[in-house]
Amino acid sequence: xxxxMAEDLSRRYKKNSLTASEFAEYLGKSRQYVCEKIRRGELPxxxxxxxxxxxxxxxxxxxxxxxxxxxxx
Numbered sequence: 001x002x003x004x005m006a007e008d009l010s011r012r013y014k015k016n017s018l019t020a021s022e023f024a025e026y027l028g029k030s031r032q033y034v035c036e037k038i039r040r041g042e043l044p045x046x047x048x049x050x051x052x053x054x055x056x057x058x059x060x061x062x063x064x065x066x067x068x069x070x071x072x073x
Contacts, residue, residue, distance in 0.1 A: 005060035013056070020045070020052035023059070 010016055018026065023045065024034040035052055037043035044058035 002057065002060045002064055005063060006057040009056040009059060016057075017053045017055045018059070020054070023052075023054045026059075 009018075013022060020034045020038065021031045023043075024031045027034065034043060034045075038045040038047070038052050038054070043054075044062045045052050045054035
């Protein structure tokens with residue numbers, strides 16, 4: 001399931017990791033929101049110099065965890 005979601009994201013964005021701006025667009029949030037949440041460890045991703053990168057597999061895994069949390073609460 002996670003790999004399928006990651007493959008879908010890779011096809012959509014034509015790469016294996018997203019920038020903070022792309023991830024923000026995907027979530028419908030601002031870039032600043034995404035960067036702050038990545039810094040706090042609340043969203044997947046890592047800092048690379050002045051930029052933030054978010055691997056699509058990490059997004060897929062995060063979405064799976066979120067969906068399980070929502071169904072159990």
